[in-house]
Structure formats: C-alpha cells, structure tokens
Amino acid sequence: MLKDNLQKALASLGLEKVAEGDYAKTGYHLEVTAEPTQMVDVAQAMLDAGCFLESFTAVDMVEAFDLVYHFASFDELCRTAVHVPLGKKKGMYTISQIYPGADWYEREVFDLFGIHFFNHPNLKRLLLPEDADFHPLLKDFGAGQGND
Amino acid sequence: MIELLGLEEKTYTLNLGPQHPSTHGVLRVLLEMDGEFITQAEPVIGYGHRGHEHMAENRNYAQFLPNLGRVDYLHALAYNQCYCMAVEKLLGLTVPERGEYIRVITNELNRISSHLLWFGAYLLDLGAFTPIMYCFDDREHILDLLDRITGSRLTYCFYRFGGVPMDIDDDFVAGCRAFAKRLRSRWSDYDNLVTKNVIFINRARDVGLITRDQCVKYGITGPTLRGSGISYDLRKSEPYSAYPEFNFEIPIGTRGDIFDRYLVRLAEMEQSLRIIEQACDKLPNGPIMAEKVPKRIKPAVGEVYQGVETARGEFGMYVVSQGDVKPYRIKLRTPSFANLSLFPELAVDTLVADLVAILGSIDVVIPEIDR
Amino acid sequence: METKTGEPLIHLGVLEEALNLARANSLWPMTFGLACCAIEMMAVGMARFDLARFGAEVFRPSPRQCDLMIVAGTISKKMAPAVVRLYEQMPAPKWVIAMGNCAISGGPFYYPTQYAIVPGADLIMPVDVYVPGCPPRPETLIEGILLLEEKITKRGRLRKFRDAKG
Secondary structure, three states, X not given: OHHHXXXXXXXXXXXXXXXXXXXXXXXXXXXXXXXXXXXXXXHHHHHHOOEEEEEEEEEEOOOEEEEEEEXXXXXXXXXXXXXXXXXXXOOEEOOOOOOOOHHHHHHHHHHHHOOOEEOOOOOOOOOOOOOOOOOOOOOOOOOOOOOO | OOOOOOOOOOOEEEEEOOOOOOOOOOOEEEEEEEOOEEEEEEEEOOOOOOOHHHHHXXXXXXXXXXXXXXXXXXXXXHHHHHHHHHHHHHHOOOOOHHHHHHHHHHHHHHHHHHHHHHHHHHHHHHOOOOHXXXXXXHHHHHHHHHHHHHOOOOOOOOOEOOEOXXXXXXXXXXXXXXXXXXXXXXXXXXXXXXHOOHHHHHHHOOOOOOOXXXXXXXXXXXXXXXXXXXXXXXXXXXXXXXXXXXXXXXXXXXXXXXXXXXXXXXXXXXXXXXXXXXXXXXXXXXXXXXXXXXXXXXXXXXXXXXXXXXXOOEEEEEEEEOOOOOOOEEEEEOHHHHHHHOHHHHHOOOEHHHHHHHHHHHOOOHHHHHO | OOOOOOOOOXXXXXXXXXXXXXXXXXXXXXXXXXXXXXXXXXXXOOOOXXXXXXXXXXXXXXXXXXXXXXXXXXXEOOOHHHHHHXXXXXXXXXXXXXXXXXXXXXXXXXXXXXXXXXXXXXXXXXXXXXXXXOOOOHHHHHHHHHHHHHHHHOOOOOHXXXXXXX
C-alpha cells in the first residue's frame, strides 16, 4: 500500500508530524509537517515512492508563512499534504533539483509572497510585470496599491 | 570554413507573442535559435494575470463563484464543480442524486465542447481551415442545449453549493440524445478529414514525445499524460459526484507523441457521449438542491483540497477557511500551469513549425495559467 | 497618450463617401483575443453567425494589415504596453471595438484593491464602439460591427428596417 510505504519512509526522516488525514473532510490521506531544512529530503522520498508534485503554494498566516506542498500518485490514490512553517523574512530551500516542475511554483510564490528560494535556477517574477515592487497576496497588501 | 574566417556562430533571439495567432491566448515565448532549430524556449507568462486568488480573499464564498467560469472558460462547469465540491466538503453538505446527475450531464457536454474547440483551433494552427468550421458548428448545438438551462454560452456559473439551481426537462434530455446521434455521425468525417490525412500524420507522428519520467517530475495530468500511456483520470482514480455509476473507459496512447494525444482527445469525446447517454437513461427523480443550505456561507475552520478532471487535466482547489464569510486563502492548481512548465524541455532541438504543433497539443488556456 | 485621428488634410468630396462605404464593408479585424471574449469572437467568424456576410471575416494576425482592433478580453497591466504598441502599428484609418465588460470598464475584475488590470480599453486608446456582455453573444458583436459601419459611413445598413437612430 502506497500510504503505508510513504508513512514508513517519511517517519524515518524525523519529521515533526506524519499522520493520517481525514480524507472525507480534508481530501488528504497523509498530513505531514516538516522543517524548511528537511523539505529536500521529504521531496526525495516522495519522488522515490513515485509521487508527483501536484501543487505548491504559501499561505500568509500573519506571524509566519505556511508553505503547503501537495503530492499525489498516478498508480494509487494517496494524497499527501506537507506543511512547512516558515518565519517571515526567512528564505526557503528549493526542490526544483528534484522536481523540475517546482521551478514555476516557487517563482509564483516568490512573485506573490516575496519568499526567497536559495539556489533556485531562475528566481524571477512570473505573473506580475518584472518591475512590480509589491507582493499582492500578503495580508497587509491592501488599499493604496489598487486601481485609480 | 567559419572558423577560418574568424567568425563565430551566434544564436538568434526570436520573440513569439504575446499577440500571435497560434499561441492560444497571450503567451510569449522567447526563442533562442540556431538557424531553424531552437536551442532554448522560455515561456513568459503573466499577460493575462487578473488576480483571481487575491479576489478570492476579498469576496465571500458565493461572490467568488462567477470567477471560476473565467479561469478556464472552455470547460467552466468543471471548475464550478470543483469549487462547489470543496465548499460542500467544508460545510458538510450532500448533493442529492438528481443534482449530481445534472452536474455530470452538463459537465460532460462542456467537456465535449472544449475538446471540439481544441480540435478545430489546433488544426487551424497547423494550417487547416476546414475542421474548425465543422467543430464550431457541432459546438453550437452543445451551446444551445446548455444555454437553455444555464443561461450562458461560455462562462457558466451554473452550480450552487448543495446542487444546481435549475432543473432539466424532457426537451433537454431529448436534445442530448439527438446531439449524441448527430456527433456520432461526424466521427467518420473527422477521421477522413484529419486522422487519415497524410500531412497531419507527418506533422504529428513521433513529434513532441513525453516520457513517464517527465510526467512525474512536472506533474503532468490530463490527455497530455494519457497520451504517454499512463491511465490516470480522476473520474476513475478518485471517483467523485455520480461518475461511479457509469460505464466508461479511459483512452490512453502508447507512444506519447502528438498523434496519440490527439487520438486520446477524440476517444474521450466518444466516452463522454456514452456517459451522457447513460445518465439520461438512468436520470432519477428528486430534489436538485440539498436541504439545509445556510443562507450565509460560513464554513468551519479547516482546509480542504479537492480535485476534478477537466478537459486539460486535473484542476485542484486548496481552500483554507478561518471561519469567516470570506475564504482565507484559495489556491487554484490549474493543469495548464504544470503542463506548460514542461514545454521548455520539449522545445529543445525542434523546428519552429514543430514548436507550434507541440504547444497546441499540450492544450493550454492562458488565463488559467495566469489566473 | 494622445493619437490624432482628426480631420483629413484633403477632402475628396463624393469620393470620400464611396471610400467610406468600401472601408465599412470590408473591415479587416486583427486576431487579438486576450481572454474569454476571444472565443465568442471566433464564433462570430464561423458558420452559424458568419461575419463574412458583412465583409469582416478576414482576421489578419499582423497589425500592419488591419483596420479594426477588437479588444476582446481583460487588459492586464503587463499586457497594456503591448496593446498600445499594436494599436500604434495599425495604419490609419483605424477603429477600435471594446468587446466585453472587461474591455469597457474592467468587468467582473474591477474592485477597490485590484492591482493587475487596466479597467477599460478607453484608458489607453480611443474606442469607437462598446459591446457589452460577459461574454457578449456573437449577435451582439455583429450589432457592434454594424454600429461601427454606421459610424464610418454616417448612413448605416438597412437603416429604415432597424430601430437604431442617429
């Protein structure tokens, strides 16, 4: 069973939390919490198990960011959500050397939240114009930056 | 000879887009070319960025519903469905059976219209002017059917939290059956015009090969994935709505080239017709909306990830709720975003004409990449 | 940004009426779909709604060969310089139809903290006809083109059979 294999592989990495998710309520089978420094190992473990990176995004929780990685598999239904709390003003390690698809997701998070990714091959803005000077999905982005 | 003269070979930069007839929207591709061959292709996106995710944080749950139709306007009903299902999960609502059947029928009709448009527009890119006329004609019949009950032709906003607002009548069901009969009579036309066309075969066979490894590393989903032989379709892998009740197959390709992706999409249209006919046969009576839908949508604190299978791949919504009338964060995981990120790798060492063919076969819709 | 499309230097009298009739009945639009409205623009050119009967089905990709720009879709701030450049590349006489609510006033995407779009094509270029809808039905776009023909020829097509005044 993919879920058990994943649970075993992730448990050996010494993460903060590796638990079963409530699929009917949240849509995940596994919920994992990891430190920023451990994310590269987690990504390698997911790739070795054959999972693909479904989505990567960030949520601005005001005191800190919550980076959320979603993984799934083509062969067996097992959705994994990995939460990585990241302090404001901190950078994150890229996983684009393991999952090249993460390249654009990380650029988008940089564009919309301003989170910097170390060793990213091409960390430029993706959606906003190159010369934009704001990050729109931060919670303190509001009036004054809008349309005239 | 070139070295003797002391000249050096340089690459030539060519800009494709953002206004271009074959880029399916406002996509810009920066090409570095060595003669006719491409050494590097970098897509520049963001020309259609309208700030959907920011709007989600400034709108309440019901006000965000029309936005979904504009994210991918060609298969808008699937996007509506994903959002409604995500919020229904947060609220704990169950959609009644007739509501689910109506959702499936309209969703599959929309899927056929999206594939028909892809078919026509793709062949227009390759230089064939006739198929698009036929496809749009077929598509107009679908749009007539959907217009009767949803009220719109393109950017639908038809599903509500808990079900659907309007019921379908016998005329609609009869129209669906007549349309299925009509479209089936067209398959031989499309076959003779396109599938057996030697120009198309030469342009599509063994061009734009996608391997399984690339699919895993980039998160490719949809017909782009199934053309490479991987049978992953959320309607069967993670069944939702009323799909478990129907008999249908997931067509897959063998080689992963453009021709296989094209055949997969054609076969998917036939499978959608099968689903529609079965749904029309088995349509149950009953209510179309859940019983206790709250007037103010205020889900409990929590988060949910919901995925659906759209014409382009897997669309997922990650909704974070903090108990307010407005969502705290909504992330739209769109299939074209992941599929297009593979494009630079596919474009190396191809000719410009092949580049256009590969880009079209991935079937991207730019507003859903830029959101 | 100002463009001058005012009075011509030389007036050609009756010949101008004939020229205007020719211009109006063979408008060449540019393939310039930005978002959802582009699909309805494509549907107008197809068999059911058939823009060819009004002479306007020749969609040219290059702005140098067009005289009509149908702005179909939302103009994002990143795209706005490209749109203006395309407009300037079109040779005069040229006309602009703002198709859809987004091109008229920002449409469903206009709200106080919107950071990404230009709320209306007429903020960056002169617009001749506004075609409302989200997206407008193809018949609405045809009505917009007929209105533009009226504007060009000052006479209109089959005016005595239509309710339009002016």
